[in-house]
Amino acid sequence: MNGDMLIVLTLALVSLPIRFYHFQDPPEVVFDEVHFGKFAGEYINGTFYFDVHPPLAKMLTALVAQVFSYNGDFDFGTIGNSYLGSSVPYAEMRAVCVLLGVLLVPASFVTLRTGGHSAPAALFAALLVLFENSLSTNSRFILLDAYLLLFTAWTLLSWAMFLKHRNTPFTLEWWWWLSATGFGLGCAVSCKWVGLFTIATIGCSTLYHVWGLWGDLRVSKISFFKHFVARIICLIGLPIAIYVFCFYVHLELLSLTGSGDSYISPHFQHSLVGRDIIETPSDVVYGSIVSIRHLGTNGGYLHSHASNYPEGSKQQQVTLYPYEDENNLWRILKANSSNESEEVQHDILGSDNKTWLQYVRSGEMIKLEHLITRPRKLHSHNEKPPLSDEESYKEVSAYGFPDFDGDANDFWVVKTIGEALESRIQALQSQFQLIHTLQTCALYSGNKKLPDWGFGQQEVACIQNGKIPKTLWMIEQVAHDLLPLEKTRMTSYPRYSFWQKFKELHGLMWRANNDLKESHPYQSRPSEWLMLVHGISYWERDGRHIYLLGNPIIYWTVTVTVFIYMILSFFFKLRQQRGVAERFQPDLLQFYKRAAGFYAMAWAFHYLPFYLMGRQLFLHHYLPALYCGILLVGVSVDLVLQKFKWKLSQWIFVFTLTAIAICAFFNFAPLSYGLPWNRESCIRSQWLPYWDFGCERFSTIGHFANPNPKHAEL
Numbered sequence: 001m002n003g004d005m006l007i008v009l010t011l012a013l014v015s016l017p018i019r020f021y022h023f024q025d026p027p028e029v030v031f032d033e034v035h036f037g038k039f040a041g042e043y044i045n046g047t048f049y050f051d052v053h054p055p056l057a058k059m060l061t062a063l064v065a066q067v068f069s070y071n072g073d074f075d076f077g078t079i080g081n082s083y084l085g086s087s088v089p090y091a092e093m094r095a096v097c098v099l100l101g102v103l104l105v106p107a108s109f110v111t112l113r114t115g116g117h118s119a120p121a122a123l124f125a126a127l128l129v130l131f132e133n134s135l136s137t138n139s140r141f142i143l144l145d146a147y148l149l150l151f152t153a154w155t156l157l158s159w160a161m162f163l164k165h166r167n168t169p170f171t172l173e174w175w176w177w178l179s180a181t182g183f184g185l186g187c188a189v190s191c192k193w194v195g196l197f198t199i200a201t202i203g204c205s206t207l208y209h210v211w212g213l214w215g216d217l218r219v220s221k222i223s224f225f226k227h228f229v230a231r232i233i234c235l236i237g238l239p240i241a242i243y244v245f246c247f248y249v250h251l252e253l254l255s256l257t258g259s260g261d262s263y264i265s266p267h268f269q270h271s272l273v274g275r276d277i278i279e280t281p282s283d284v285v286y287g288s289i290v291s292i293r294h295l296g297t298n299g300g301y302l303h304s305h306a307s308n309y310p311e312g313s314k315q316q317q318v319t320l321y322p323y324e325d326e327n328n329l330w331r332i333l334k335a336n337s338s339n340e341s342e343e344v345q346h347d348i349l350g351s352d353n354k355t356w357l358q359y360v361r362s363g364e365m366i367k368l369e370h371l372i373t374r375p376r377k378l379h380s381h382n383e384k385p386p387l388s389d390e391e392s393y394k395e396v397s398a399y400g401f402p403d404f405d406g407d408a409n410d411f412w413v414v415k416t417i418g419e420a421l422e423s424r425i426q427a428l429q430s431q432f433q434l435i436h437t438l439q440t441c442a443l444y445s446g447n448k449k450l451p452d453w454g455f456g457q458q459e460v461a462c463i464q465n466g467k468i469p470k471t472l473w474m475i476e477q478v479a480h481d482l483l484p485l486e487k488t489r490m491t492s493y494p495r496y497s498f499w500q501k502f503k504e505l506h507g508l509m510w511r512a513n514n515d516l517k518e519s520h521p522y523q524s525r526p527s528e529w530l531m532l533v534h535g536i537s538y539w540e541r542d543g544r545h546i547y548l549l550g551n552p553i554i555y556w557t558v559t560v561t562v563f564i565y566m567i568l569s570f571f572f573k574l575r576q577q578r579g580v581a582e583r584f585q586p587d588l589l590q591f592y593k594r595a596a597g598f599y600a601m602a603w604a605f606h607y608l609p610f611y612l613m614g615r616q617l618f619l620h621h622y623l624p625a626l627y628c629g630i631l632l633v634g635v636s637v638d639l640v641l642q643k644f645k646w647k648l649s650q651w652i653f654v655f656t657l658t659a660i661a662i663c664a665f666f667n668f669a670p671l672s673y674g675l676p677w678n679r680e681s682c683i684r685s686q687w688l689p690y691w692d693f694g695c696e697r698f699s700t701i702g703h704f705a706n707p708n709p710k711h712a713e714l
Contacts, residue, residue: 047258101139126632155184186242
């Protein structure tokens with residue numbers, strides 16, 4: 001064990017300079033630091049944001065930033081924005097990620113040694129982790145993957161430790177490592193939902209061992225029940241508690257209205273400070289000034305402004321706008337007149353005690369006059385909207401001019417959902433459609449964003465035979481000078497509980513993940529990861545390029561090892577069925593099958609599910625599977641080493657294989673570290689015909705020089 005400790009310390013010390021080399025360079029925003037650096041500022045400012053990933057890694061990033069006095073004011077919006085002169089402690093934030101990447105190296109060694117594998121095999125796997133370019137590059141920046149990978153590695157290590165103590169159940173060590181496994185599972189899934197694949201891995205292994213306990217007649221029913229309950233508590237209850245707690249802290253920290261408001265429901269929005277819960281009269285009468293919110297999306301309010309469509313009717317734009325604004329206000333008029341002095345049905349006497357007001361009811365025909373640009377009114381006609389070419393879509397505009405009372409294209413029928421015809425429209429309660437009388441279409445909005453001429457706001461159209469959810473609206477605020485407030489019930493949004501927010505956020509995260517289907521120049525599919533077909537450009541400037549590319553020797557070795565394992569498993573099964581004697585000792589072969597089977601399963605769980613995903617995928621999604629694959633390589637090498645008679649020959653074999661991987665690592669180091677490179681070396685390093693490192697950006701001369709002399713002392 002002393003020898004193992006010495007190897008662990010040596011691995012950590014060797015990893016430090018390799019991982020930390022020029023980690024401060026470039027002093028600019030790189031790749032997804034655009035997102036995760038910005039989110040750190042949101043936590044510090046307390047402003048709500050929305051993201052597709054759970055919050056733990058982002059909160060830890062924000063904690064580091066706050067400890068080092070970041071004030072949350074930096075613009076992370078564009079790759080290449082300079083950190084110099086700002087309050088962003090980017091070096092410290094990156095350093096924590098680098099340190100997590102360093103810990104991954106000894107963790108892999110200890111995991112295999114704990115599993116009973118030889119020191120040469122465990123060291124070999126650890127060195128592959130150390131000299132893997134994509135693991136190194138991805139841990140050098142303010143990203144989530146360093147946190148995810150470490151928690152994944154911690155989980156696998158803790159599970160190996162637990163299995164080591166499985167023959168001494170319910171001891172302190174047994175409970176500690178079972179709980180540590182659950183802790184790792186909870187943290188991994190709280191960083192990214194990819195952690196669910198780690199849960200599946202440990203879950204299957206747990207079922208295998210519990211099934212073994214059930215078949216062991218030496219284990220009493222009471223003892224089996226204790227085993228079962230212990231695993232439920234530690235491997236299900238504890239991860240769930242950690243996951244929920246992370247979201248609780250997340251929502252407590254982000255209490256102010258912010259950039260994420262447009263993604264969440266109005267009920268959720270009005271639970272944030274800055275969008276305090278409003279009270280409004282529930283009664284809606286003709287002549288009321290109202291704001292109308294779309295319910296089918298979180299796009300916001302029915303909105304118009306003094307800008308016209310550049311094509312089509314070229315009339316005034318109507319859009320959805322996510323924030324409260326005076327351009328969201330509309331006056332409800334009777335369809336046959338805009339004169340409010342007409343005789344009305346005697347529904348409620350106005351506050352002047354002489355004017356009768358009439359409620360707006362379902363089934364009635366109305367006009368909506370835009371308050372700021374009146375007399376323009378909500379209007380539709382047989383024109384195509386700007387973003388939709390189908391015949392079923394009609395343009396919606398605001399149309400009118402002085403001394404013109406409008407026409408039938410301004411007429412809309414209010415039709416409530418789930419209420420009787422002629423029922424009263426109630427603010428914050430009635431959900432209704434607005435049906436255009438001439439085009440027989442319903443006022444609609446999807447999630448399409450208008451271009452710059454529409455200020456990026458959400459398109460509003462009128463759709464024939466559209467799905468009801470995208471055609472539903474609700475009146476949020478009501479104002480009328482003559483509405484007697486003493487006779488009118490006031491209403492407001494109910495305050496959302498934590499569980500309601502938690503449920504809504506997960507629905508939004510799920511849909512947002514599935515909607516990430518736009519093409520990206522560096523996206524790749526799972527079938528391309530095995531042979532390292534594509535990488536990802538992180539940053540480029542002045543003849544330097546940071547490009548996420550794995551060490552091809554290691555990637556290809558992992559791929560070959562996985563397929564060899566599947567072939568050997570089938571081969572051994574055939575030999576066993578035929579009763580053929582094995583050259584390996586039975587215990588050794590069984591040990592290999594169990595160990596290799598576990599890491600092969602871990603690799604499969606972290607890799608194969610991506611084939612079911614239609615969203616954008618990138619090479620970095622493969623990194624957890626790659627880590628599991630490297631452990632499988634270590635186990636497989638351990639089986640091979642059993643054929644070596646002398647210990648020295650084992651070490652020579654391991655270091656020879658490692659030397660090949662190290663040479664490949666340094667060959668691609670200019671891309672990992674963003675170092676100056678020469679064009680000839682770049683071209684020679686494009687081993688595969690579909691690799692494109694942009695060699696034209698490099699000069700014909702270059703070397704491994706300090707790319708930023710100003711930071712040479714760092």
